Amino acid sequence: MIEEIEILIEEKKFNDLRRVLESMNSADFPSIFEEVSDDKLIVIYRILSKEKAAEVFAELDSDIQEKLINSFTEKELKDVINELFMDDTVDLIEEMPSNVVKRILKNVKSSDRKIINELLNYPEDSAGTIMTTEFVDLKENMTVEQAFEKIRKIGLQKETVYNCYVLSVDRKLKGIIDLKDLLIAEKDEKLKDIMNVNVITTNTLEDKENVAKMFDKYNFFALPVVDKERRLVGIITIDDAIDVLQEEVDEDFSKMAAVSPSEDTYFKTSVFLHAKNRIVWLIVLMLSSIVTGAIITKYEAAFASVPILVAFIPMIMGTTGNCGSQTSTLIIRGMSNDEIELKDYFKAIWKEFRVAILVALMLGLANSIRILIQYKDIKLAETVSLSLLGTVVVAKILGCSLPMLAKKLNIDPALMATPVISTISDMCSVLIFFKVATWVMGLNITI
Amino acid sequence: MIEEIEILIEEKKFNDLRRVLESMNSADFPSIFEEVSDDKLIVIYRILSKEKAAEVFAELDSDIQEKLINSFTEKELKDVINELFMDDTVDLIEEMPSNVVKRILKNVKSSDRKIINELLNYPEDSAGTIMTTEFVDLKENMTVEQAFEKIRKIGLQKETVYNCYVLSVDRKLKGIIDLKDLLIAEKDEKLKDIMNVNVITTNTLEDKENVAKMFDKYNFFALPVVDKERRLVGIITIDDAIDVLQEEVDEDFSKMAAVSPSEDTYFKTSVFLHAKNRIVWLIVLMLSSIVTGAIITKYEAAFASVPILVAFIPMIMGTTGNCGSQTSTLIIRGMSNDEIELKDYFKAIWKEFRVAILVALMLGLANSIRILIQYKDIKLAETVSLSLLGTVVVAKILGCSLPMLAKKLNIDPALMATPVISTISDMCSVLIFFKVATWVMGLNITI
Numbered sequence: 001m002i003e004e005i006e007i008l009i010e011e012k013k014f015n016d017l018r019r020v021l022e023s024m025n026s027a028d029f030p031s032i033f034e035e036v037s038d039d040k041l042i043v044i045y046r047i048l049s050k051e052k053a054a055e056v057f058a059e060l061d062s063d064i065q066e067k068l069i070n071s072f073t074e075k076e077l078k079d080v081i082n083e084l085f086m087d088d089t090v091d092l093i094e095e096m097p098s099n100v101v102k103r104i105l106k107n108v109k110s111s112d113r114k115i116i117n118e119l120l121n122y123p124e125d126s127a128g129t130i131m132t133t134e135f136v137d138l139k140e141n142m143t144v145e146q147a148f149e150k151i152r153k154i155g156l157q158k159e160t161v162y163n164c165y166v167l168s169v170d171r172k173l174k175g176i177i178d179l180k181d182l183l184i185a186e187k188d189e190k191l192k193d194i195m196n197v198n199v200i201t202t203n204t205l206e207d208k209e210n211v212a213k214m215f216d217k218y219n220f221f222a223l224p225v226v227d228k229e230r231r232l233v234g235i236i237t238i239d240d241a242i243d244v245l246q247e248e249v250d251e252d253f254s255k256m257a258a259v260s261p262s263e264d265t266y267f268k269t270s271v272f273l274h275a276k277n278r279i280v281w282l283i284v285l286m287l288s289s290i291v292t293g294a295i296i297t298k299y300e301a302a303f304a305s306v307p308i309l310v311a312f313i314p315m316i317m318g319t320t321g322n323c324g325s326q327t328s329t330l331i332i333r334g335m336s337n338d339e340i341e342l343k344d345y346f347k348a349i350w351k352e353f354r355v356a357i358l359v360a361l362m363l364g365l366a367n368s369i370r371i372l373i374q375y376k377d378i379k380l381a382e383t384v385s386l387s388l389l390g391t392v393v394v395a396k397i398l399g400c401s402l403p404m405l406a407k408k409l410n411i412d413p414a415l416m417a418t419p420v421i422s423t424i425s426d427m428c429s430v431l432i433f434f435k436v437a438t439w440v441m442g443l444n445i446t447i
Numbered sequence: 448m449i450e451e452i453e454i455l456i457e458e459k460k461f462n463d464l465r466r467v468l469e470s471m472n473s474a475d476f477p478s479i480f481e482e483v484s485d486d487k488l489i490v491i492y493r494i495l496s497k498e499k500a501a502e503v504f505a506e507l508d509s510d511i512q513e514k515l516i517n518s519f520t521e522k523e524l525k526d527v528i529n530e531l532f533m534d535d536t537v538d539l540i541e542e543m544p545s546n547v548v549k550r551i552l553k554n555v556k557s558s559d560r561k562i563i564n565e566l567l568n569y570p571e572d573s574a575g576t577i578m579t580t581e582f583v584d585l586k587e588n589m590t591v592e593q594a595f596e597k598i599r600k601i602g603l604q605k606e607t608v609y610n611c612y613v614l615s616v617d618r619k620l621k622g623i624i625d626l627k628d629l630l631i632a633e634k635d636e637k638l639k640d641i642m643n644v645n646v647i648t649t650n651t652l653e654d655k656e657n658v659a660k661m662f663d664k665y666n667f668f669a670l671p672v673v674d675k676e677r678r679l680v681g682i683i684t685i686d687d688a689i690d691v692l693q694e695e696v697d698e699d700f701s702k703m704a705a706v707s708p709s710e711d712t713y714f715k716t717s718v719f720l721h722a723k724n725r726i727v728w729l730i731v732l733m734l735s736s737i738v739t740g741a742i743i744t745k746y747e748a749a750f751a752s753v754p755i756l757v758a759f760i761p762m763i764m765g766t767t768g769n770c771g772s773q774t775s776t777l778i779i780r781g782m783s784n785d786e787i788e789l790k791d792y793f794k795a796i797w798k799e800f801r802v803a804i805l806v807a808l809m810l811g812l813a814n815s816i817r818i819l820i821q822y823k824d825i826k827l828a829e830t831v832s833l834s835l836l837g838t839v840v841v842a843k844i845l846g847c848s849l850p851m852l853a854k855k856l857n858i859d860p861a862l863m864a865t866p867v868i869s870t871i872s873d874m875c876s877v878l879i880f881f882k883v884a885t886w887v888m889g890l891n892i893t894i
Contacts, residue, residue, distance in 0.1 A: 023645045024645070025645070025647060025665055027664050027665045027666070148630070151630060152630055152631055155627060155630065155631065156627075156631060161626075161627050161630070162609050162626070162627075179608075179609070179626060179630075180602060180603075180608050180609075183595070183598060183599055183602065183608070183626075184599055184602065184603060198470045198471070198472070200472060215689075216689060216693065217474050218472055218474045219474070219686040221668065221685075238668075238685060239666040242662075242663060242689065242692075245689075245692075245693075246663065246692075246784075249696050250780060250784075252700075253699075253700075253703075253776055253779075253780050254776070254777075254780075256700075256703060256776065257703075257772050257773050257775075257776030257777070258769055258772070258773060259773045259776065259777065265781070265784070265786050266777055266778075266780075266781040266786055266787060266795075267781075267786065267787070267791070267794070267795075267798070271798060271801045271802050271805065272805070274798070274802045275802050275805040275806050275809075278770075278773050278802070278806060279805075279806055279809050279810075281769070281773075282766060282769055282770065282773075282806065282810060283809075283810070283813060285765060285766070285769055286762055286765070286766050286810065286813070286814075289761045289762040289765040289766070290762055290817075292761040292762075292765075293758035293759055293760070293761050293762055294758065296757055296758050296760070296761065297754075297755070297757070297758040300754050300757075303750075303754075303757065304751075304754065307744075307747050307750075307751065308744070310743055310744070310747075310750065310757055310760075311740035311741065311743050311744040312740055313740070313743070313757075313760065313761075314736045314739040314740050314743065314760075314764065314873055314877070315733055315736040315737055315739075315740055317761065317764070318732060318733070318736040318739075318869075318870060318873065319729060319732070319733050319736065322705055322728070322729055322732055323725075323729065325704050325705070326704050326705060326706045326725050326728075326729075328704075329700055329701070329703065329704030329706065330701075330704070330706065330713055331713075332700075333697060333700050333701075333713075334712070334713040334714075337697075337712070339712050339713055339714065340713060340714070344714070347714070348713075348714075351714070351718060351721070354718045355718050355721045355722050355725070358718065358719070358722040358726075359722050359725055359726055359729065362722075362726050362730075363726075363729060363730070363733065366730060366733070367733075370737075422765075423765060426761055426765065430761070
């Protein structure tokens with residue numbers, strides 16, 4: 001595809017080029033724009049029809065958008081801005097450097113400027129920042145026929161015509177009506193008689209993650225956003241909700257891997273920023289592993305008299321850490337899917353306790369067999385199996401408790417994921433292991 | 448909400464109960480059905496209107512669906528089944544025990560039975576398993592007015608009327624047309640003149656995860672599914688695509704935590720199944736940590752003469768493991784978001800190498816300062832910093848290479864996540880640490 005386009009540009013076959021480009025989906029342009037040279041990028045963009053150009057523009061990454069804007073005349077910029085939906089304009093303004101923002105605002109219709117300013121002022125991560133103000137609003141006393149007339153007239157400029165909103169004179173949300181319902185209704189029926197009055201809404205200040213979860217639960221295409229007086233101020237469409245869900249997942253993965261989430265994609269994040277995003281957690285976790293080291297040092301006499309004990313440290317630490325992160329991951333996911341709630345704490349602990357016992361028995365058995373075959377040392381087998389029983393139970397209980405405690409304290413549970421759990425369980429595992437060893441083997445250690 | 452409903456049932460205020468229930472969104476019923484007793488569950492369900500009942504039924508978990516079906520008369524069962532969309536019926540059949548399946552199939556319209564059988568026969572995880580056969584099909588030569596007539600007539604039984612599909616006489620997909628486009632077109636225009644012919648489609652055998660990603664990229668509401676001859680056999684709607692994306696994320700989280708993915712939610716999975724899902728990976732990872740232990744045993748002489756070395760094992764192992772899983776998580780996410788491709792291998796390695804050097808220098812510095820203050824031992828500081836330099840670079844390169852190698856070999860990259868990477872990096876870290884120690888400290892060790 002890219003080769004074909006590049007050849008058409010080089011051979012100056014612009015009619016063919018236009019035909020190819022217009023037949024493509026606008027979501028296919030970003031990957032092409034990433035690959036071609038800046039000159040070709042501008043050629044491709046200028047050959048598009050005005051509507052297609054605006055559609056494509058909204059899909060692009062901010063660095064490409066900036067390149068294009070810098071190549072635009074004021075007239076071209078104005079055309080693009082006025083074709084964009086309000087929420088895309090706001091996203092653009094948030095990403096651009098201040099000189100570009102000035103040019104954009106200069107070219108926005110003055111009627112839109114006020115709305116844009118309002119949208120820009122919603123708190124970070126609130127529903128207000130992802131909503132659009134372009135919805136179809138109808139009146140209670142309209143007939144179905146009048147509604148169709150209005151939709152035909154204004155529909156093209158709206159993000160969706162499939163959900164329409166019925167407002168009172170003072171713009172309070174009275175009901176919603178789907179285009180489908182209008183289609184099967186009689187022409188002279190009044191909207192107030194056929195609209196759905198059980199409307200689920202959100203408000204401008206709601207956390208956007210909660211909003212996205214509502215889409216997942218209710219299978220909405222669009223969700224109305226109201227202010228304190230229940231006046232309709234905007235709608236959130238499903239495409240924006242999906243983006244929020246994806247962002248949230250990316251963040252959770254980052255936290256599970258002890259990386260501070262990055263605003264940008266992998267390759268667009270600089271080496272320095274990558275290092276910065278990772279070093280903080282590494283230092284924190286390193287400090288705590290020093291504690292584990294100190295515990296081991298305390299038991300120097302133990303491994304001085306039974307050196308084979310040291311060889312079991314990685315297995316005990318590793319298995320305990322893995323057990324803990326298995327549990328914490330399942331609990332964190334369960335909480336973020338709203339299956340596990342704080343009131344389920346004891347139910348979850350009881351479940352994990354039983355799983356821990358089963359898992360520990362199997363691991364202990366496997367280890368005992370191996371130790372008896374390899375070292376023929378019953379005391380060692382006892383030490384390792386008993387230690388595993390203790391460490392696995394502790395790890396599973398920690399893995400269950402810490403994320404739920406975090407949620408209780410309004411800290412993001414995902415921060416309690418793998419690295420934190422496994423570091424804490426490291427300490428516990430080493431401590432339990434040496435305690436059990438000194439007891440089972442009857443080592444005489446003075447600490 | 449639940450209390451209110453329970454009181455209404457106990458006081459037998461069925462009219463009020465009906466009013467409350469009918470005003471609720473069907474997605475709010477599952478959580479109520481989970482909480483109430485079986486008797487009340489059936490009372491609530493029976494009081495719903497036929498349409499609402501079918502809507503609610505499709506939302507319920509399979510254990511509740513089974514309870515309800517067991518309480519149904521044949522007539523009631525028939526009513527529910529015939530109101531369900533085809534894809535929901537198929538889901539239901541897949542979840543129910545065989546005696547219930549027999550009852551369901553007996554009550555399916557004979558015309559639907561063939562379609563259901565076809566849908567049941569698509570390979571696991573293919574697009575065919577999540578598509579529905581209930582779409583609006585129009586003909587090329589229809590006028591806009593005729594199209595509206597047909598949509599009005601058949602639309603209510605279809606999953607969506609907002610995307611309509613234009614078929615040739617032999618049911619080949621010629622184009623799509625959105626209800627929005629029909630709305631603004633003239634009544635006597637022919638569909639073939641206004642339909643969009645650049646249709647993005649998928650086929651019945653495509654992996655459902657790839658299909659879900661197409662929704663994310665193109666912001667579709669529905670995607671047509673065609674067979675080899677480009678005949679339209681079904682459509683996939685966005686709600687099913689979102690479910691697939693969520694499932695995939697749950698699976699990735701499970702793999703990252705070394706748990707075999709569960710079909711069911713946390714509490715619905717039995718203690719035995721939880722243990723089984725976790726023990727396999729624990730045993731595998733335990734076996735590999737035995738290798739790490741063996742490496743340590745080889746260097747017994749080293750820590751016998753410098754016991755403080757043992758205290759640094761947890762820090763070296765932990766930090767190396769964390770560095771590796773940071774990288775592997777970012778690479779796995781980047782690949783699943785299609786940002787990182789196999790051809791980017793050297794670009795990614797070069798990036799990770801530079802990040803590793805920066806991170807290792809900072810970690811080495813922090814450790815050296817601490818060691819010089821606490822132990823005043825330059826050789827130890829040198830050993831630890833040099834080891835970190837080696838282990839961090841190795842961990843980052845492994846963390847980058849293994850997931851990409853897995854993808855190259857068509858293994859799921861997520862399997863290479865945290866636990867596997869950290870176990871492999873454990874071995875490398877211990878080996879590097881003792882090698883460096885014997886070299887820097889001039890220990891004379893015969894292995």
